[in-house]
Amino acid sequence: MKIGLLLPHFGAASSYERLFDLGARLGDLGFHSAWVRDQLGFRGLGFEGRQAHFVDPFITLAAIAARTSLTIGTATLTPIRQPVVNAQLVGSLAYLAKGRLVLGVGLGGQPRAFELAGLRYEDRVAHYQEMMDVLRLAAEPGASYEGPFTRFSDLTLDPPPPADLPVWYCGTSPSAIRRAVQTTNGWFPGRCPFVVFDVLLCSLREQAAVAGRTMSVAIVPLLSPGRDQSDGLDRVNLTGLLAEARSKPGWSASFETADDLRGSLIAGNVDDILRELEAFRVRGVDEVVLDLRQRMDVFEPTLELLAREVLPIIHGKTS
Helix, strand or coil: CEEEEECCCECCCCCHHHHHHCHHHHHHHCCCEEEECCCCCCCCCHHHCCCCCECCHHHHHHHHHHHCCCEEEEEEECCCCCHHHHHHHHHHHHHHHCCCEEEEECCCCCHHHHHHCCCCHHHHHHHHHHHHHHHHHCCCCCEEEECCCCEEEEECCCCCCCCCCCEEECCCCHHHHHHHHHHCCEECCCCCCHHHHHHHHHHHHHHHHHHCCCCEEEECCEEEECCCHHHHHHCCCHHHHHHHHHHCCCCCCCCCCHHHHECCEEEECHHHHHHHHHHHHHCCCCEEEEECHHHHHHHHHHHHHHHHHHHHHHHHHHC
């Protein structure tokens, strides 16, 4: 199992030094990959507070790819760009990354981003399909396409989006599983508690078997270090995270305590972190991308702690 990090390219605690200087050291610390969010008109989600600082994901990943040998990825690239523009950006980024790009894709859940892009949020499924169609077709020269919003002929992008680019679908619903198997080669949910994740993972494997597909599986849990689990939980917006879980359409579980969030939130000391990471490993998860957005007060020491006491053990189990 590989361990990645969501880069601090957003929020009030983001800084150039944390993003680019420390980001360039992640490989030396033992991380496998670095990941970014995608948004227009960033305001922050409810549990993380309102803030506007947001460095563009393509700019961020280009800088990291140029300075490291890390795998880089999007979590989640959404269909808020004109599809040909998006394909050109992806092709150029893949070229710069020399085969180290993974594209996490999804519908997008923020209506304001679509509004700012001049698109209807209600059309996001069609926009997603066009994004995926154009990415696939633009891998070859002389491409042509006619969709509900995008039309072109004799398109050649050089460098193109790679035909073998790993693409993982990001979503936490039954329809997300269907879309993952139909349009990508991996499933990459964000904050997804085990009570939801386990059911969806079973469905993913069943549908992939029927389709004759092999699907990668990755996940993005929040991480809050502490003296113990209780201390780690005290340092995050647990009320906001529970409210977010209760608001998810189709999540029928009851979210009343921190235990109900297990799988979407890792809290505690080194032993707690290792135990929770092991729970992902035994489920067959290929990559865990740690998200420290709620604990930027200890960002640097947490990376050092992970590098010293967590990552070597994880690497030893998967070597």
